[in-house]
Amino acid sequence: MSKHFEDARYYLGRAAEHATAGIKEELEPIESRVRKLVGEEEEPEPSRVDSIKEDLSELEERAEGEAREAVVTAREKLAAYRGSETETEPETTEE
Known part of the structure; x- marks a missing residue:
C-alpha cells in the first residue's frame, strides 16, 4: 500500500x-x-481487575484458537511427510 x-x-x-x-x-x-x-x-465503569480479567479471557480464547491451528498444521505436515516418506522408500521383497 x-x-x-x-x-x-x-x-x-x-x-x-x-x-x-x-x-x-x-x-x-x-x-x-x-x-x-x-x-x-x-x-459504573468496570474496575481495573474486571478489565484485566476480560483482557485475559480474550487472550486465552485467542491462544486456544492459535494452538488449535498449530496442531492442525502440524498434523497436516506430518501426514504429508509420512506420505512422501512411503513413496520414496524402495520396496523390499523377501526371497
Missing part, C-alpha cells in the same frame, strides 16, 4: 477518535439530565 494511503488511513482513524470524544463530551450534560428525569443511574 502506498505511504500516502497509509498516512490517510491513520489520520482518518485519529479524526474518528477525536470526533467520538467530542460528541461524548458534548452529550454528557444531556445524558445526565435524561438519566435524572428517567431515574436511571449511570453504569
Whole structure:
C-alpha cells in the first residue's frame, strides 16, 4: 500500500477518535439530565481487575484458537511427510 494511503488511513482513524470524544463530551450534560428525569443511574465503569480479567479471557480464547491451528498444521505436515516418506522408500521383497 502506498505511504500516502497509509498516512490517510491513520489520520482518518485519529479524526474518528477525536470526533467520538467530542460528541461524548458534548452529550454528557444531556445524558445526565435524561438519566435524572428517567431515574436511571449511570453504569459504573468496570474496575481495573474486571478489565484485566476480560483482557485475559480474550487472550486465552485467542491462544486456544492459535494452538488449535498449530496442531492442525502440524498434523497436516506430518501426514504429508509420512506420505512422501512411503513413496520414496524402495520396496523390499523377501526371497
